Amino acid sequence: MCAVLAAEVAGAVLAQYWPILLFMAVAAGLGMALLTIGLVVAPRRPAAQKLSPYECGFEAFEDARMKFDVRYYLIAILFIIFDLEIAFLFPWAVVFDRIGLVALIEMVLFIALLVVGFIYIWKKGALEWE
Amino acid sequence: MTIQLLAFYFFAFFAVLGALLVITLRNPVHAVLSLVLTFFSVACIWMLMQAEFLALVLIVVYVGAVMVLFLFVVMMLDIKVAAAREGFIRHLPVGIGVALIMLAEMVTLIGLRAMQVAPPPNPAAMHGESNVAWIGTALYTQYLLPFEVAAMILTVGIVAAVALTLRHRVGVRHQNASQQVAAVARDRVRLVSMPAERGDPGAQP
Amino acid sequence: MSWNDVLTMLPELYLTGAICVLLLFDAFAGTRYRSAMHWLSMLALLVTALLVVSAQRAIPATAFSGMYVDDTLAQILKLFSILSVALVFVFSEPYLRMRKMAVGEFHTLTLFALLGIMLLVSAGNLVMIYLGLELLTLSSYALVALDRDSPRATEAAMKYFVLGALASGLLLYGMSMLYGATGTLSLPGIAATLPVTPHQSLAVFGLVFVIAGIAFKFGAAPFHMWLPDVYEGSPSAVTLFVASAPKLAAVGMALRLLDVGLHPLLPYWQDMLAVLAVASLVIGSLVAIVQSNLKRMLAYSTIGHMGFLFLGLSAGTSFGNAAAVFYAIAYVLMSTAAFGVILALARAGFEADRIDDLRGLNQRSPWFAGLMALAMFSLGGVPPLFGFWAKLLVLQSAIGAHMLWLAIVGAFAAIISLFYYLRVVKVMYFDKPAEDSALLVSSDASLRWVLSLNALALLALGVFQGPLLDWCLRGFGG
Numbered sequence: 130m131c132a133v134l135a136a137e138v139a140g141a142v143l144a145q146y147w148p149i150l151l152f153m154a155v156a157a158g159l160g161m162a163l164l165t166i167g168l169v170v171a172p173r174r175p176a177a178q179k180l181s182p183y184e185c186g187f188e189a190f191e192d193a194r195m196k197f198d199v200r201y202y203l204i205a206i207l208f209i210i211f212d213l214e215i216a217f218l219f220p221w222a223v224v225f226d227r228i229g230l231v232a233l234i235e236m237v238l239f240i241a242l243l244v245v246g247f248i249y250i251w252k253k254g255a256l257e258w259e
Numbered sequence: 260m261t262i263q264l265l266a267f268y269f270f271a272f273f274a275v276l277g278a279l280l281v282i283t284l285r286n287p288v289h290a291v292l293s294l295v296l297t298f299f300s301v302a303c304i305w306m307l308m309q310a311e312f313l314a315l316v317l318i319v320v321y322v323g324a325v326m327v328l329f330l331f332v333v334m335m336l337d338i339k340v341a342a343a344r345e346g347f348i349r350h351l352p353v354g355i356g357v358a359l360i361m362l363a364e365m366v367t368l369i370g371l372r373a374m375q376v377a378p379p380p381n382p383a384a385m386h387g388e389s390n391v392a393w394i395g396t397a398l399y400t401q402y403l404l405p406f407e408v409a410a411m412i413l414t415v416g417i418v419a420a421v422a423l424t425l426r427h428r429v430g431v432r433h434q435n436a437s438q439q440v441a442a443v444a445r446d447r448v449r450l451v452s453m454p455a456e457r458g459d460p461g462a463q464p
Numbered sequence: 465m466s467w468n469d470v471l472t473m474l475p476e477l478y479l480t481g482a483i484c485v486l487l488l489f490d491a492f493a494g495t496r497y498r499s500a501m502h503w504l505s506m507l508a509l510l511v512t513a514l515l516v517v518s519a520q521r522a523i524p525a526t527a528f529s530g531m532y533v534d535d536t537l538a539q540i541l542k543l544f545s546i547l548s549v550a551l552v553f554v555f556s557e558p559y560l561r562m563r564k565m566a567v568g569e570f571h572t573l574t575l576f577a578l579l580g581i582m583l584l585v586s587a588g589n590l591v592m593i594y595l596g597l598e599l600l601t602l603s604s605y606a607l608v609a610l611d612r613d614s615p616r617a618t619e620a621a622m623k624y625f626v627l628g629a630l631a632s633g634l635l636l637y638g639m640s641m642l643y644g645a646t647g648t649l650s651l652p653g654i655a656a657t658l659p660v661t662p663h664q665s666l667a668v669f670g671l672v673f674v675i676a677g678i679a680f681k682f683g684a685a686p687f688h689m690w691l692p693d694v695y696e697g698s699p700s701a702v703t704l705f706v707a708s709a710p711k712l713a714a715v716g717m718a719l720r721l722l723d724v725g726l727h728p729l730l731p732y733w734q735d736m737l738a739v740l741a742v743a744s745l746v747i748g749s750l751v752a753i754v755q756s757n758l759k760r761m762l763a764y765s766t767i768g769h770m771g772f773l774f775l776g777l778s779a780g781t782s783f784g785n786a787a788a789v790f791y792a793i794a795y796v797l798m799s800t801a802a803f804g805v806i807l808a809l810a811r812a813g814f815e816a817d818r819i820d821d822l823r824g825l826n827q828r829s830p831w832f833a834g835l836m837a838l839a840m841f842s843l844g845g846v847p848p849l850f851g852f853w854a855k856l857l858v859l860q861s862a863i864g865a866h867m868l869w870l871a872i873v874g875a876f877a878a879i880i881s882l883f884y885y886l887r888v889v890k891v892m893y894f895d896k897p898a899e900d901s902a903l904l905v906s907s908d909a910s911l912r913w914v915l916s917l918n919a920l921a922l923l924a925l926g927v928f929q930g931p932l933l934d935w936c937l938r939g940f941g942g
Contacts, residue, residue: 143263146306150266197334203424205331209324210413210420216316217406220395227392232399235407242410245484246417252491255425257433368669404528408583408595411480415576415599418487419606422569 203255214243267307274300287333295326309381311390472527472534475515475542476582482508483575490568498568502557505571506550509578513546526588530650533588537939540789541585541716548708548796549578551918555804556701558908562812565611565699573610574705577603581709585716590639590649590725593717597635597681600713601628604706608698620697627680627690635677641670642725651725658728668732674721675736681714682770685743695763700810700817703759704803707766708796711773715792718777723785730780737778738870744771745877752884759817761884762802765843768881769795775867775874776858782940784861787854789936794842794854797921801839804915805832808906816903819888824897829905833892835919842922844885845878849926857933 217239225232250256277297284290298321305314383393398406470477486504493500516539524535552574560570580599587593605628609621643649645667646657658667676687683691695703722733748768755761773795776788809816809825809832816822826833842851855878862871897903906912925932 143307143309197331199335199424199426201331202328202335203420205324205328206420207417209320209328210416212320212324213413214410216320217398217409219315220312220391220398223389223392224395224399227396228399231403235399235403238407239410242407242414242480242484243417245487246414249487249491250417250421253421253425254427255421365669369666401529402531402591404531405589405591405595408592408599411576411579412595412599412602414487415573415602415606418569418572418576419602422567422573422606423609423612 200258207250207255210246211243214240263307267304270300270303270307273297274304288330291326291329291333294329295322298322298326309384309390312394469527469532472519472525473532473586474519475512476579476586478515479508479512479575479579479582482511483572483579486568486575487572490572495567498561501568501571502553505553505575508575509546509550509553513543516542516546530588530652531592532583532586534586535939536935537716537719537789538586540793540935540939541712542582544793544796545578545581545585545709545712548712548800549574549705551800551804551914552701552705552708554910554914555704555800555807558906558911559699559701559807559810562810563611563699565701567610570607570610570701573603573607577607577705578709581713581716584713585720587717587720588651588724590642590651590654593651593720594632594636594639596713597717598632600710601632601681604628604710607702607705608694610702611699614697614699616697617699620694624690624694631677631680631687634673634680638670638673638675638677641666641673645670651720654725655727658726667726668729671726671729671732672736674726675733675740678714678718678721679740681717682711682773683767684740684770684774685747685767686740688744688747688767691767692760692763695766696757696760696817700759700803700807700815704800704807707762707799707803711766711770711796712792715773715777715788719785719788722777723780727780734778734780734865737774738867741771741774741778741870742873744768744774745873746771749877749880752881755884756819757817758806758819758822758888759803761819761888762799765881765884766795766799768877769843771877772855772858772874775862775870778867778870779861779865781861781865783864783937784858785940786933786936787857787861789939790933791854791858793932793936794850794925797918797925798839798842798851801835801915801919801922802843804911804918805836805839808832808911808915809903811904811906819891820898821903822888822892823895825892825903827897828903831916832905835916836892837889838919838922840885840888842926844882846882847926848923850922850929851926853926853929853933 218236221232221236274297277293277295277300280293281290281297284293298317302314302317302322305311305317383390386393486501486508489497489504490501519534520539521534524533526533553571556570559565577600580596580601580603582596583592584596584600587596605621605625608624609618611617639649642654645661645663646654648654648657658664661667680687680690694706698706726733744767748764748766748771752761752764752768755764769791773788773791776784776791778784779787806816809821814821822836825836838849842849845851845855855874859871859874862868862874
């Protein structure tokens with residue numbers, strides 16, 4: 130009986146995502162349709178000179194893909210760390226009223242640890258773009 | 260249930276397709292984008308299994324943040340595309356061979372029958388709860404300590420990232436906003452009183 | 465969560481708070497107060513050690529729904545980890561100052577790694593094992609790469625990171641199989657479920673991956689590829705750390721996983737560990753002979769020592785486990801002494817990491833040549849030094865578990881490995897120093913004193929090895 134109930138609940142939960150599935154289908158269909166129309170309808174007469182990269186009338190100096198500065202990486206990894214912190218907050222917010230004070234204390238500790246990290250990167254100057 | 264099954268095959272197809280493209284595409288940036296496709300399809304499959312929280316975290320953290328980092332790294336490394344692909348075809352038979360041996364070992368050890376066992380019912384659904392609430396209850400009561408240790412690991416990540424990549428350049432001119440805001444007229448113009456020059460008119464050329 | 469839970473893991477909580485204070489101190493005080501950072505770290509270690517000692521209890525205590533276990537085994541491993549980290553700080557302080565690597569991150573990352581070790585050896589759950597291990601290894605990767613401008617250190621860190629991530633993945637995969645087979649993550653729960661589960665072959669499948677993960681963290685052959693490069697490439701101060709406390713963590717992790725959790729599968733993992741032990745013994749004793757770099761030679765010798773340690777573990781008896789813990793402690797003290805001498809001789813622009821660099825050390829500094837000789841003899845297992853008793857105990861435990869052939873392989877490996885340890889002694893005593901050699905022992909007083917004490921402890925613990933062995937045996941109800 131339990132399994133039947135579970136299956137019913139499962140169906141109900143998944144049914145909520147039906148509009149999202151539909152939305153994804155529409156988005157994919159629309160994107161592909163626009164690209165296809167452009168490919169079929171638009172005139173295309175490629176030539177070697179026409180397709181070559183344009184750099185103010187000179188020959189191209191270097192590859193368009195150049196090395197990124199390592200500082201972008203630092204910003205990205207700091208972003209991921211705080212992004213993960215937010216991910217932990219979602220289930221906490223859902224069950225907060227059920228667990229109560231203990232939940233508050235542990236989340237304060239969790240965030241306090243990361244705030245220490247935040248102060249650290251701030252004082253070290255990692256957030257400054259030189 | 261049939262729609263569910265259809266959706267599963269659809270997403271599974273794209274997950275495998277994306278994974279294949281990751282290892283076969285020439286351009287590393289395209290490979291990273293294929294990885295995004297794989298992650299997204301896997302997130303949809305998890306959604307079908309009602310692991311809603313994991314599916315959303317996969318999209319928010321992996322697709323949203325980790326893949327951006329991957330793109331930065333790929334661009335930072337300046338990978339020579341041809342060099343990275345050298346030996347791909349030559350090593351392919353070895354790779355496939357290893358994968359087949361692994362598969363054979365797994366099948367003999369675990370047995371095909373184990374795969375036909377019905378999975379246990381979803382405990383969250385049986386209690387009429389959402390998956391997020393179920394995970395939250397477990398995470399913030401029983402798995403409280405691992406949760407706090409996760410914060411420490413994230414802090415190590417911060418310290419390590421700063422220690423390994425932060426470099427201060429010398430001689431950089433900054434705009435100091437707080438100093439600008441706090442500035443008053445006195446700081447900008449200095450009024451100096453000095454005796455008027457009264458030179459000898461006859462001395463001028 | 466209750467107040468009792470918090471009190472049970474007071475040492476870890478204190479260390480966490482201390483690390484946070486040190487992080488903030490480092491961020492606000494900058495590089496001017498470098499020596500204050502050193503002494504504050506030492507103070508934090510001292511208080512943590514006192515908290516561990518004060519919590520001596522007769523029966524094991526658990527906290528946070530069985531996630532954390534405090535017992536005699538955990539206390540032994542924690543105390544010696546804290547001790548070895550303190551040695552690391554003392555020995556590396558002059559080195560770091562000379563290399564201008566004087567950054568506060570060395571201290572905070574090492575303390576984070578120590579916290580990971582303490583959580584790992586106290587783990588009562590697969591999740592805690594994994595998280596403790598990650599805390600330790602993530603800090604270690606960053607430490608190896610700390611000398612950012614050295615291409616060799618960067619290369620070593622890269623190899624360490626890629627292989628380490630692979631090993632963590634294998635370990636996690638094995639753990640997921642164990643969870644699938646038993647339906648629980650708690651280690652005692654797994655031990656209780658394994659004999660009755662219908663999916664035992666699934667558990668054995670997971671066991672293979674778990675063993676691979678353990679072997680990687682030890683650096684046992686054939687999972688040893690990272691070890692020589694990491695030892696040679698990283699700055700000597702970091703090599704000293706990587707060669708010391710993490711080995712205690714590895715033995716703790718192996719005992720928690722295999723002895724507490726997977727003991728019902730003993731017949732399976734006994735053979736796997738025996739194979740790993742033989743491979744490590746052979747590679748460790750043979751490949752080390754041809755090395756000319758001292759750090760690389762010590763790396764291969766580590767692989768051999770891990771083979772001996774596995775002899776004790778593979779016995780699967782409480783005596784074998786105690787012998788493995790004893791061996792790990794002995795190894796850690798011997799390697800801190802050996803690397804300590806390297807650090808004492810290193811100066812700016814001179815690493816003192818080739819065996820030839822030690823030529824004629826006896827003429828320059830007989831006392832430090834003597835200390836190095838003591839460390840080498842102990843590593844080689846010459847009686848009555850500490851290393852001899854460690855080797856004897858693991859061989860005894862292998863014989864006790866009816867694995868005579870394994871003990872014979874071990875004995876042969878011990879004799880072969882003695883050769884390259886003696887070569888270092890010969891170079892120090894019988895070779896002439898090079899004309900331009902500038903062998904000079906560091907003038908740092910605390911380094912000289914603590915290093916002397918460390919090396920003399922190898923002699924003292926060799927002569928009076930009884931109490932330590934009793935303590936280790938008590939960790940396993942002996």
